[in-house]
Amino acid sequence: MSQEMFEKGLEIRREVVGAEYVDRSLAQADDFSRDFQHLVTEYCWGAAWGRDALTRRDRSLLNLVMLGALNRSHEFKLHLRGALRNGCTKDEIQDTLIQLAIYAGIPAGVEAFRLAREVFDAVEAEEGGAA
Amino acid sequence: MSQEMFEKGLEIRREVVGAEYVDRSLAQADDFSRDFQHLVTEYCWGAAWGRDALTRRDRSLLNLVMLGALNRSHEFKLHLRGALRNGCTKDEIQDTLIQLAIYAGIPAGVEAFRLAREVFDAVEAEEGGAA
Amino acid sequence: MSQEMFEKGLEIRREVVGAEYVDRSLAQADDFSRDFQHLVTEYCWGAAWGRDALTRRDRSLLNLVMLGALNRSHEFKLHLRGALRNGCTKDEIQDTLIQLAIYAGIPAGVEAFRLAREVFDAVEAEEGGAA
Amino acid sequence: MSQEMFEKGLEIRREVVGAEYVDRSLAQADDFSRDFQHLVTEYCWGAAWGRDALTRRDRSLLNLVMLGALNRSHEFKLHLRGALRNGCTKDEIQDTLIQLAIYAGIPAGVEAFRLAREVFDAVEAEEGGAA
Amino acid sequence: MSQEMFEKGLEIRREVVGAEYVDRSLAQADDFSRDFQHLVTEYCWGAAWGRDALTRRDRSLLNLVMLGALNRSHEFKLHLRGALRNGCTKDEIQDTLIQLAIYAGIPAGVEAFRLAREVFDAVEAEEGGAA
Amino acid sequence: MSQEMFEKGLEIRREVVGAEYVDRSLAQADDFSRDFQHLVTEYCWGAAWGRDALTRRDRSLLNLVMLGALNRSHEFKLHLRGALRNGCTKDEIQDTLIQLAIYAGIPAGVEAFRLAREVFDAVEAEEGGAA
Secondary structure, three states, rough: HHHHHHHHHHHHHHHHHHHHHHHHHEEEEOOOOOHHHHHHHHHHHHHHHOOOOHHHHHHHHHHHHHHHHHOOOHHHHHHHHHHHHOOHHHHHHHHHHHHHHHHHHHHHHHHHHHHHHHHHHHHHHHHHHHH | OOOOHHHHHHHHHHHOOOOHHHHHHHHHOOOOOOOHHHHHHHHHHHHHOOOOOOHHHHHHHHHHHHHHHHHHHHHHHHEEEOOOOOOOOHHHHHHHHHHHHHHHHHHHHHHHHHHHHHHHHHHHHHHHHHH | OOOHHHHHHHHHHHHHHHHHHHHHHHHHOOOOOHHHHHHHHHHHHHHHHOOOOHHHHHHHHHHHHHHHHHOOOOHHHHHHHHHHOOOOOOOHHHHHHHHHHHHHHHHHHHHHHHHHHHHHHHHHHHHHHHO | HHHHHHHHHHHHHHHOOOOHHHHHHHHOOOOOOHHHHHHHHHHHHHHHHHOOOOOOHHHHHHHHHHHHOOOHHHHHHHHHHHHHHHHOOHHHHHHHHHHHHHHHHHHHHHHHHHHHHHHHHHHHHHHHHHH | OOOHHHHHHHHHHHHHHHHHHHHHHHHHHHOOOHHHHHHHHHHHHHHHHHOOOHHHHHHHHHHHHHHHHOHHHHHHHHHHHHHHHHOOHHHHHHHHHHHHHHHHHHHHHHHHHHHHHHHHHHHHHHHHOOO | OOOHHHHHHHHHHHHHOOOOHHHHHHHOOOOOOOHHHHHHHHHHHHHOOOOOOHHHHHHHHHHHHHHOOOOOOOHHHHHHHHHHHHHEEEOHHHHHHHHHHHOOOOHHHHHHHHHHHHHHHHHHHEEEEHH
């Protein structure tokens, strides 16, 4: 393992997905899941997200259409929150999900809009609750 | 059909995919394929690409990861040329395909890099030939 | 948008999916989801379902195998109810799901039969409750 | 193996895919592929296609959307010829592929229309040559 | 149907998935699902699992990556329990899921590790409760 | 990058896929593809294939079903040669592809058996030519 790449990935991952979530994932890792958690942090977040030619906003939008097309609802919702953290506007997300619906099919779009509403409602409730 | 949306889609489609290719697709359309060609133009290029909240460069990058994840090689190559036309740099495309490889799997990435090389070689040959 | 195609799609959508569900979807639409709801109604229900060469019964069966192969459970259940509304018999649905299991794999079939049982049970309960 | 189911499947398979193709597939089968050829004949063509509640025309249309959604081009073309043999009209196939494009995404539709044109052209050439 | 292959499949299915689960599935089968239950038992468990060149441990690992790649969570969990019954160690399963994550993409891996934890926790609780 | 993991991955990759192919891939890498080639070598071949709990024979069989399910024909053929290099017998590969056909669907199996025949024929021709 490259410690440097891991550290870089850890920093990005905490900023995008939320420090609390990431720290809990790593803390809860046991002998079965620890290597995978490290792999994700180093390669996915360090080696891919850590590259320079795209912004985090770009990567968030790419992830939304990939996770929508691949039908991974749990990760889709996590990355929709990440997209908001990375500064994507609701209008940009709307256009992104319509692009998804056309290219990956209407059912992928229907699912994505349903999940997005769940996330927006939850985020609003949290922000309201925190006020 | 909305004639207005069709016209809007036709203009965008010709600019992104290339006027020659699009005009040939529409001219060659027969009773079997004509309605579909019109649907693609109006719905995909008008109603999706014609929206305002993302740039064409953004949409090109989204399409590359979707077409790579969905394993549609022919369309991938067409849209890689479109990405170049829309001003995406090679560095941006490289980062996009690495993001694809991590999220959709290494074989999706291997295929995408192979197809990209084919397109780059063909484009270079055409530009050389045109000089 | 073509108002005519939207109206045609709306009528078909209400008849197949259920007027209550569709009216609620459209009424609940906000700035984020309204354009997508209109797109689905116009293109999916107007431009595709509104064509003449297949019956609604045919389209329901096609949708069941597509939604099963694409692994979209929520939409699968919605369209299974639509299939019943469109006059598909249980025997036809059974043969359709066995065809799905062979071509898309046994796990797709297992999931489809499980979801079908949920829908049949719910429909029976509703009809019992309405008696 | 059930000899009876195998015989039933063999008959249907020869009628739908063409006797020449099927006989060659079975004759060319070696120790590596023989069991699989028998499994396909018995299980896919006997146990699924041999059922009563759907017509062959119905099954052909189901297969076109499944093979299109699953992105299996070789089998798609084989079953498009089967669809013609089973009496599906070009209009029915057109509506089927448009339904596919909406639910499985525009690139699935573009690919399906391209493959269909190849098959139609080949069939016409053969019929012309046989005249 | 081949009664012999059905019997062979039934025995293997009961040993791998658990006799209680299988007996309940078959007992609950009604006119809609009975043929499918028999098809699964005969072909999937008899004609595939009943072959000699791979061990049950091998087949369990193959199934985990296929079900993970195909995104079938319910079946994945069932077969993870089967893998434990077939003698797969946690270390072997860990390596299998990491192989899945690389080839089918990080989201497939994240989901698989999450489901595995659910299964391990449930198995531990059952064993604790049975002590 | 971890130089140690890269070296480990490079050694395994050359042994499984063939030194000539790998050396050519790395030698031909340009500014666009070099980082990806390194990522594949380090991450896929070092961090996944380099783990201890599964044998190379196990991993080859896992890859065949994943690449078959994911519909990646080019990589499937490459890894079928790798499977032979890793000591998988034809009987094991046959059982593996039948397992694939049942779980990922008959068309995935048909395609896999067709590609396998191509590889076996090519390997035989090479060995004949080398005699």
